[in-house]
Amino acid sequence: MKYVILLGDGMADYPLDELGGKTPLEAARTPNMDAIARRGVGGLLQTIPEGMGAGSDVANLSILGYDPKRYYTGRGPLEAANIGVELKDGEVAFRCNFITVGDGKIEDYSAGHISSEESEELIKALNSRFSLGRFYAGVSYRNLFVTHMGARLLATPPHDALGRRVDEVLLKPESSPEAAQLNQIMLESRSLLEAHPVNRRRLEEGKNPANMIWLWGQGSAPSMEPFREKHGVSAAVISAVDLIKGIGRYAGMKVVDVPGATGLLDTNWEGKAEAALKALEDVDLVYVHVEAVDEASHAGDAEQKVAAIEEFDRRLVGRLLDRIDFPCRIALLPDHYTPVDMRTHSRDPVPFIISPWAEGGDGLASYSEKAIKEKGSLGVREGHLFMEVFLSGDSTSSAL
Numbered sequence: 001m002k003y004v005i006l007l008g009d010g011m012a013d014y015p016l017d018e019l020g021g022k023t024p025l026e027a028a029r030t031p032n033m034d035a036i037a038r039r040g041v042g043g044l045l046q047t048i049p050e051g052m053g054a055g056s057d058v059a060n061l062s063i064l065g066y067d068p069k070r071y072y073t074g075r076g077p078l079e080a081a082n083i084g085v086e087l088k089d090g091e092v093a094f095r096c097n098f099i100t101v102g103d104g105k106i107e108d109y110s111a112g113h114i115s116s117e118e119s120e121e122l123i124k125a126l127n128s129r130f131s132l133g134r135f136y137a138g139v140s141y142r143n144l145f146v147t148h149m150g151a152r153l154l155a156t157p158p159h160d161a162l163g164r165r166v167d168e169v170l171l172k173p174e175s176s177p178e179a180a181q182l183n184q185i186m187l188e189s190r191s192l193l194e195a196h197p198v199n200r201r202r203l204e205e206g207k208n209p210a211n212m213i214w215l216w217g218q219g220s221a222p223s224m225e226p227f228r229e230k231h232g233v234s235a236a237v238i239s240a241v242d243l244i245k246g247i248g249r250y251a252g253m254k255v256v257d258v259p260g261a262t263g264l265l266d267t268n269w270e271g272k273a274e275a276a277l278k279a280l281e282d283v284d285l286v287y288v289h290v291e292a293v294d295e296a297s298h299a300g301d302a303e304q305k306v307a308a309i310e311e312f313d314r315r316l317v318g319r320l321l322d323r324i325d326f327p328c329r330i331a332l333l334p335d336h337y338t339p340v341d342m343r344t345h346s347r348d349p350v351p352f353i354i355s356p357w358a359e360g361g362d363g364l365a366s367y368s369e370k371a372i373k374e375k376g377s378l379g380v381r382e383g384h385l386f387m388e389v390f391l392s393g394d395s396t397s398s399a400l
């Protein structure tokens with residue numbers, strides 16, 4: 001038996017007026033996801049444990065069977081792993097976003113999805129200016145800062161602070177000398193970045209400038225046992241984003257790079273499908289993560305979210321279904337809700353499908369939040385117990 005997990009980041013949503021009272025999943029044409037649903041059983045997964053932030057890091061750790069309450073140390077170290085930055089004892093990795101600030105407020109958490117090439121130039125400039133730690137270029141606006149302090153500070157994710165004043169959402173507590181030093185770096189980055197040719201060019205082209213850095217998501221290296229030892233099957237991960245690939249690295253999964261995987265609507269959908277099929281020649285399980293749906297949600301763009309779901313369905317899910325001619329169990333789910341009208345993640349339990357199911361299906365006609373809430377026979381499950389149910393195909397394992 002082979003196993004495929006299809007994960008649409010932030011795919012679940014609430015009914016929207018602009019979609020005639022439907023959720024994006026209901027509004028999108030998804031014949032392939034619906035085919036998976038018709039043969040499967042559904043349930044709801046609490047991927048975000050009580051008291052933890054609704055991040056993709058926490059949610060994806062849950063789904064992979066690593067209880068975030070035990071394994072999660074922060075997003076920064078997970079992303080660091082994927083760009084080859086190994087954290088030593090005492091080192092702390094922060095996610096370093098390039099953001100756009102206007103009128104003292106956070107306007108864009110991604111600096112207009114600045115290109116990786118431009119980011120790299122700005123990272124070089126930051127390293128020549130600041131000596132309290134080292135900056136590393138990642139993908140687009142998602143970069144890293146490694147230092148020796150600040151592990152315990154409270155940091156606000158910039159996508160949760162859109163429209164807020166910078167001085168209100170800096171690192172806390174501001175009374176801490178470490179917070180003061182790190183906040184100073186963020187504030188001082190402004191003059192350096194604003195004067196940089198990359199940003200002058202972006203402004204001329206009508207793009208959002210990367211005129212400030214934002215440090216958040218920090219932590220030290222987590223210690224995770226290999227996926228294969230934990231679950232008894234070998235696994236690979238396919239994703240455009242460092243965070244998910246970094247989790248894969250800490251979990252000892254095979255991390256597959258797909259050329260042209262961007263995390264956006266223009267991603268190499270077919271390439272991901274091909275890479276998944278190829279990976280299954282060597283491993284038992286492949287985890288295919290798609291970021292584009294989440295990005296559309298953060299942009300507050302319902303139409304784009306529907307488009308991303310349809311592309312996912314047609315060009316990745318459909319292509320896979322066409323080519324899977326061996327015994328294979330498929331799971332379809334988001335990691336968390338990213339409601340378009342909130343433009344950030346929410347904590348609602350997410351709808352999942354496991355298909356085909358040995359004991360027959362739930363009679364679902366399509367894959368949607370409502371259909372699964374009404375008919376999903378697996379009920380509500382704790383996120384980190386999902387992998388057990390998925391691999392065993394047995395609803396009695398890890399019941400609530």
Ligand SMILES: [Zn+2]
Pocket residue numbers: 009010055056057059294335336
């Ligand atoms: Zn996510």
